[in-house]
Amino acid sequence: MDHSLDIAVADVCKTFATAAGPVEALTDVSFTVPAGGFVSLVGPSGSGKSTLLRSLASLETPTSGTISLGGSTPRQRVRAHELGMAFQDSALLPWRSVQRNIAFAREMAGLPKDKEYVDELIELVGLRGFEKSRPAQLSGGMRQRVSIARALVTRPKLLLLDEPFGALDEMLREKLNLELQRIWMHEGITTVMVTHSVAEAVLLSDAIVVMSARPGRVVEIVDVPFARPRDAELLGSDEFFRLCARVSDVLRSAEASAAPGGGGADVGV
């Protein structure tokens, strides 16, 4: 879509200096996402998925390498309020109601109020009836949904999701996965999602970036060829199952290769 951003990540490295010495969170990470694409990041814990996502949001600065979002730097895109992000911990404001937590992103960005869109998003993430509730009165999954609605409320051109459905039960997860697909197809927002669920990644993505830990690097990029819109029927199909199994295999080998200290050439596309 014309109003969303394409992503080009080239040779990105990120080393954190810690008391115990430098930690290589990302090593030579490269991949691209076309405008309006949907990419998932999967990998073992500590493989740098959050670090990569935070770099796309300009919350971390790569030690080397470049990130281009539609030809501009992440910082420029952030200044233009073109990014939406849902964090691994939902990061809601405890004194605000659901409604006002969602509206908060527009407020921070200095965008005009849009009560209708806030209500629409509440409906969309299934929180009708909880508009006035405070975060403490919600379950973990409900809080994550508020956080997703908050990421969408600024009508971003790039949506970054860090394990957005991590705390949800299987049924709700599936339902919201399909909702997310619907929003994504409708708005055409380029989306990068971190997830631990292979099925979720296969269901939603155009491509899956599989990463390994210590050091965090891209092991393989798996294309997902299924036609859209994908529905519950696909979830039960053989081809879906086969692709999930393949991604799981790559993941398993990624974890195995990480243990004895990495090594081996990148297979990145």
Added chain:
Amino acid sequence: MSASEVTAARPGLPLAGLGRRAGWWVVRYGPAALVLAAFVLLWNWYAGVAPGEGRLLPTPAQVVTALGDDWNIIQPALLVTLGSAGRGLAYGAAVAAAFAVLAVAVPPLRRPIARQLTIVFCLPLAAIAPLLFLVLELPGPHVALAAISVVFPIYISLAQGLTARHEEWEDLRAVTGGGRGRYFCSVQIPASTRELLVAARIALPTAVLGTTLAEYFGGARGIGVLMINSLAQLNAPRAYALGIVITLVCALSFALVELVARALPWTEELTR
């Protein structure tokens, strides 16, 4: 099944509920009531045997009688004292807030400000009070001492709240491309509510005590003035009654802050 059986079978029904409620009250307030009763009895006994025939230590009954009889004198004095304390609190809070905002805006100033205020706070109020009477007109010293006594505790709480880092919300600010000013007003200030309540708990009674102390050193009206006069006239029951009034006012201020805190339950969730 008869009505009484139903009542016995269901603890949720009114009668059984009443019993449980009473039990809860005994557990909640019983110990405090016992301590208070023991204190009053001990006081009563000691007032009988202590030297001075009641002119140094009156009995509780005498104090309560004085409180009732002299209420028409005590009440206007209390209003004067509360007026001065309130104004002092307002000035003190304003000064503390100004320092806190300065500390937020210019981080290198944090340490020097805290150090200077600590020094001022460590000066005995009783030593400052006479000086205030040299430079200020009444009731200026009463207001000023209240202000001086609250600046430090309010500053410490405010500075702690307003300089606290909330990383996940700062990330949110960064991602939305929001300004720091807006973040300060919409996040940092509400996130300091806990510290604000702490400041209020300390500052309210402190302001009243500061004013009372200043009134000892001179003044036309006020609880402190009345107390000095009562002691000079050897009217111990009234002096003690005044002490009780001040104590109750401070307790009331605590209850007031507690009420506000209850209305903001989410302050408990602000851990940082």
